[in-house]
Amino acid sequence: MTEHDFIPGAAGELPESGSFRWEAPSNIALVKYWGKKAGQIPMNPSVSFTLHTCSTQTELRCRKSGTPSGTPSFEVFLEGSPAPHFREKIQSFFERILPFQPFLSGYAFEIHTENTFPHSSGIASSASGMAALALGLMDLEQVIYPDMPPEFFHRKASFLARLGSGSAARSVGGNLVQWGAHESVPGSSDLFGIGYPLPVHSVFRSFRDTILLVDKGQKQVSSTAGHGLMQGHPYANARFDQATSRIEALQPILEKGDLQAFIELVESEALTLHAMMMTSSPYYILMKPATLRILEHIREFRESANEPVCFTLDAGANVHVLYPEESHEKVYAFIKDTLLPFCQDGQHICDRVGSGAKRL
Ligand code: DP6
Numbered sequence: 001m002t003e004h005d006f007i008p009g010a011a012g013e014l015p016e017s018g019s020f021r022w023e024a025p026s027n028i029a030l031v032k033y034w035g036k037k038a039g040q041i042p043m044n045p046s047v048s049f050t051l052h053t054c055s056t057q058t059e060l061r062c063r064k065s066g067t068p069s070g071t072p073s074f075e076v077f078l079e080g081s082p083a084p085h086f087r088e089k090i091q092s093f094f095e096r097i098l099p100f101q102p103f104l105s106g107y108a109f110e111i112h113t114e115n116t117f118p119h120s121s122g123i124a125s126s127a128s129g130m131a132a133l134a135l136g137l138m139d140l141e142q143v144i145y146p147d148m149p150p151e152f153f154h155r156k157a158s159f160l161a162r163l164g165s166g167s168a169a170r171s172v173g174g175n176l177v178q179w180g181a182h183e184s185v186p187g188s189s190d191l192f193g194i195g196y197p198l199p200v201h202s203v204f205r206s207f208r209d210t211i212l213l214v215d216k217g218q219k220q221v222s223s224t225a226g227h228g229l230m231q232g233h234p235y236a237n238a239r240f241d242q243a244t245s246r247i248e249a250l251q252p253i254l255e256k257g258d259l260q261a262f263i264e265l266v267e268s269e270a271l272t273l274h275a276m277m278m279t280s281s282p283y284y285i286l287m288k289p290a291t292l293r294i295l296e297h298i299r300e301f302r303e304s305a306n307e308p309v310c311f312t313l314d315a316g317a318n319v320h321v322l323y324p325e326e327s328h329e330k331v332y333a334f335i336k337d338t339l340l341p342f343c344q345d346g347q348h349i350c351d352r353v354g355s356g357a358k359r360l
Contacts, residue, residue: 001189006100006156011144014106017063020139021360024131024161026054026123027170027177028209028312028320030266031246032273035230035239040096040162041190043230044243045180047250048170049322051209052354054117056128059360060136061110068106071095076111083113086129089164093130096163100156101137103144117349123211124223124314130164131157131171135357157357158192165223169193174356176200176254182247201257205353206325210335213347214290215317221277221284226315229280239276243269259308259324266322270313277315288317290342295319301334309334325352 027048035043065073071094076086090111098104111133117123138157142148154172162169162179169192170177176196181188186197230236246265253261277284291313298311298321309323309331321339323331332350340346 001155001191003100003191006159006191008101008103008141008145011103014064014103015140015143017061018140018143019059019061020136021057021059022132022135022139022357023055023057023360024128024135024171024357025354026051026056026117026125026128027167028314028322029167029170030269030312031243031250032269033166033179034227034273034276034315035233035236036166036227040166042166042180043236044240045178045182045185045188045247046167046170046243047176047178047196047247048167049204049207049209049353050171050174050177050356051351053351054115054123054128054211054349056113056115056125056132057360058129058132058136059112060133060140061112062107062140064106065108068103070105071098072104072107072109074109074111077113079114080112089126090133093133093164097134097137097160100160101141103141104137107140118213118216118347123213123318123349124167124316126165126223127161127167127171130168131161131357134158134161134164134168135172135359139359155192155194158194162192166227167223172357175205175353178247180247182244184248184251196254198251199255201255203257203259203324204254207353208321208323208325208328208331209351209353210321210323210332211349211351212294212319212321212335212339212343213349214294214319214343215288216344216347219316220286221315223315226277226280226284229282230276233276233280235276235279239272242272263302263308263310266312267310270311273315274313286316287313291317291319294339294342297338301331301338305330305334307331307334
């Protein structure tokens with residue numbers, strides 16, 4: 001598919017108004033996306049677990065607004081209060097998606113959104129938020145073009161979400177999602193995420209992710225600025241090649257349920273992401289002392305208790321602790337005793353692999 005396939009034909013009668021509600025999950029990348037080209041095209045493919053508990057619920061209300069012209073007007077509310085800090089991101093989202101949903105210009109929108117995770121927890125809401133918004137906009141498109149097939153609906157939702165935030169392309173579908181073209185993954189595309197189409201061992205269908213909130217402060221660097229620092233980065237090409245080959249390396253790991261190899265790959269991905277940030281110019285050190293202590297404790301526990309537990313990281317100080325469902329009792333006891341003292345007020349979120357966005 002090309003971008004062109006997402007440009008709709010002439011619209012018929014536009015509905016006067018509508019209201020659409022979606023819940024979209026957050027996701028955690030196993031192979032990381034870090035570095036992009038113009039048009040939100042990733043420098044390498046990525047694969048993520050879709051989460052179950054961390055999600056955004058968005059109600060999109062629209063009404064026809066007279067003569068269509070340019071990007072639509074909109075108001076955005078977070079938990080019932082005006083949220084002007086989201087305006088800029090949503091404005092540029094509407095500008096990017098307008099060629100693919102030209103009917104938007106005839107509408108005014110109200111966007112009411114809330115997250116299941118705490119405010120400023122350091123957990124990015126852009127992936128789940130953009131996915132939930134894109135799905136609401138697809139509901140409007142579906143009313144205007146009622147014959148749209150479900151597969152196209154979901155693909156285009158991921159395509160639009162990507163234009164809001166790259167990782168949002170992976171927050172529409174469930175379980176495991178690949179975004180980014182790779183010759184070994186049938187149907188994979190730089191334009192949208194797809195449900196991982198290769199065999200996956202049952203152990204990964206119920207994986208746990210306990211998210212440790214180490215630092216709830218504002219991000220030091222926006223993801224977009226961070227991606228930009230990969231341009232001209234001395235290790236960029238080696239990193240993109242590494243991630244691309246890891247997409248292939250992950251396949252037998254996921255198929256066989258090879259937890260040892262999974263741990264090695266996933267932890268190295270997290271540390272490589274941070275190594276890229278630490279070696280960019282300017283550099284960023286986003287891990288905190290507590291992050292490092294947690295990583296050390298996870299490694300020690302894994303060796304002493306012989307439990308297949310590992311960590312991954314986003315572009316921040318929080319730690320995602322990944323482990324199979326059957327290890328839950330032992331690993332969670334370890335988390336409570338040893339790791340929670342490193343979290344702000346002991347805060348953490350018990351999450352697990354989830355099945356994707358839902359219409360509410
Ligand atoms: C470190 O998707 O937040 O979480 O496309 O600029 O919105 P933009 O960036 P974003 O980048 C996320 C990067 C990451 C790794 C990942 O999720 O793959």
